[in-house]
Amino acid sequence: MGANKVPEEVTPTVESLIKLYHSAEVTDQLVATRGLNSFLTGFRTRGNRKSIEALNTLLAASGGETLEVIWEPLLEQVKATEGIGSLSQAALPLLVYAPAEEAVPVLMDLFESTTDQGLKIQILDILSAYAGTEPVASLLDLYETSSPQVRRGMLAYLLNDHDRILLLFDSIEKKTIQAAELDANQKKRLLEHADNDIKSRAAELVASKVSADRTAVIEKYKSALEHDADALRGKKVFMQVCSSCHQVGDVGVQVAPDISDSRVRKPIQYLTDILDPNRAVDNNYFSYTILTTEGQIHTGIIVSETSTSLVLKKPEGKEVSLLRDDIELIKADGISLMPNGLEQNINIEQMADLISFLKNWRYLDGQIPIDANQPLN
Numbered sequence: 001m002g003a004n005k006v007p008e009e010v011t012p013t014v015e016s017l018i019k020l021y022h023s024a025e026v027t028d029q030l031v032a033t034r035g036l037n038s039f040l041t042g043f044r045t046r047g048n049r050k051s052i053e054a055l056n057t058l059l060a061a062s063g064g065e066t067l068e069v070i071w072e073p074l075l076e077q078v079k080a081t082e083g084i085g086s087l088s089q090a091a092l093p094l095l096v097y098a099p100a101e102e103a104v105p106v107l108m109d110l111f112e113s114t115t116d117q118g119l120k121i122q123i124l125d126i127l128s129a130y131a132g133t134e135p136v137a138s139l140l141d142l143y144e145t146s147s148p149q150v151r152r153g154m155l156a157y158l159l160n161d162h163d164r165i166l167l168l169f170d171s172i173e174k175k176t177i178q179a180a181e182l183d184a185n186q187k188k189r190l191l192e193h194a195d196n197d198i199k200s201r202a203a204e205l206v207a208s209k210v211s212a213d214r215t216a217v218i219e220k221y222k223s224a225l226e227h228d229a230d231a232l233r234g235k236k237v238f239m240q241v242c243s244s245c246h247q248v249g250d251v252g253v254q255v256a257p258d259i260s261d262s263r264v265r266k267p268i269q270y271l272t273d274i275l276d277p278n279r280a281v282d283n284n285y286f287s288y289t290i291l292t293t294e295g296q297i298h299t300g301i302i303v304s305e306t307s308t309s310l311v312l313k314k315p316e317g318k319e320v321s322l323l324r325d326d327i328e329l330i331k332a333d334g335i336s337l338m339p340n341g342l343e344q345n346i347n348i349e350q351m352a353d354l355i356s357f358l359k360n361w362r363y364l365d366g367q368i369p370i371d372a373n374q375p376l377n
Contacts, residue, residue: 234357
């Protein structure tokens with residue numbers, strides 16, 4: 001019924017939910033909060049903020065309480081406490097109906113003070129309901145030191161508004177945010193945007209680009225695809241230069257993305273990924289550098305995190321669990337954990353063998369024969 005856009009028909013239900021919200025029973029309050037969230041979201045999706053204003057006018061005209069009786073004390077509660085309880089967190093989305101000038105500063109203060117990653121994401125979702133760019137500068141200041149999931153939430157927030165997209169482009173231009181952090185769907189949305197200014201700037205900043213030196217290296221090593229290659233020799237190359245971060249079969253450790261599914265990857269894709277690892281990096285595999293309060297420095301991939309701790313997976317597969325209270329600085333390096341320059345460690349013949357191993361490792365147990373010397377293409 002919340003999707004019904006006629007205010008007169010939904011007013012009685014909202015009045016009943018507001019009364020239930022004032023119940024002394026916490027269980028009733030949670031039921032009312034979730035009901036209001038669901039109901040008003042459905043109502044708002046059929047109209048806009050003006051439809052909520054019309055609903056408030058009808059609630060006042062009928063002598064009942066308006067939505068202010070919920071978001072006003074909620075704002076005061078959030079401002080007065082360092083943390084928020086389960087009821088307040090459940091009610092937090094109702095702040096989308098509060099005026100931006102009142103809600104946004106409170107939400108940003110809460111965002112900056114909390115270490116709860118889920119709460120940060122929830123706040124970003126609420127901020128997305130508001131137009132404008134007021135929180136952007138503060139969020140960009142925090143971007144580099146934020147965790148992967150919060151960074152993804154920040155990107156979603158920036159992509160949800162025309163003016164914020166332009167500020168996102170400015171940050172990409174300044175290298176504050178790496179274009180590679182946008183996923184394929186986000187890039188597609190920008191490159192096909194209805195606004196021609198956004199579309200043209202996306203083509204300039206977001207479309208995949210390859211540095212000149214990486215292009216030259218890839219061109220030089222393409223001859224590896226024409227060489228006779230030996231998968232068994234390639235296994236030894238893999239063990240020497242790749243196994244500290246990648247696992248293929250029973251060789252190596254899984255730190256970086258899985259590269260073992262050779263059935264869907266062509267030799268040229270392997271060659272490109274090996275020699276230009278930063279061309280396309282999964283958001284989950286960006287390298288992070290963490291400085292502890294004791295001066296220790298750790299670099300790796302964040303594999304899990306909670307409000308109080310995170311787990312960093314380093315090359316060789318070693319995992320380090322760190323309490324957030326013990327972290328002085330967390331910084332995203334904006335690049336893959338795999339460095340550029342692998343060509344300095346292997347020649348063209350070894351590259352041919354390595355790619356042959358990646359393509360044919362399943363057959364090395366002897367159950368299915370392969371030609372030991374075979375061109376890759």
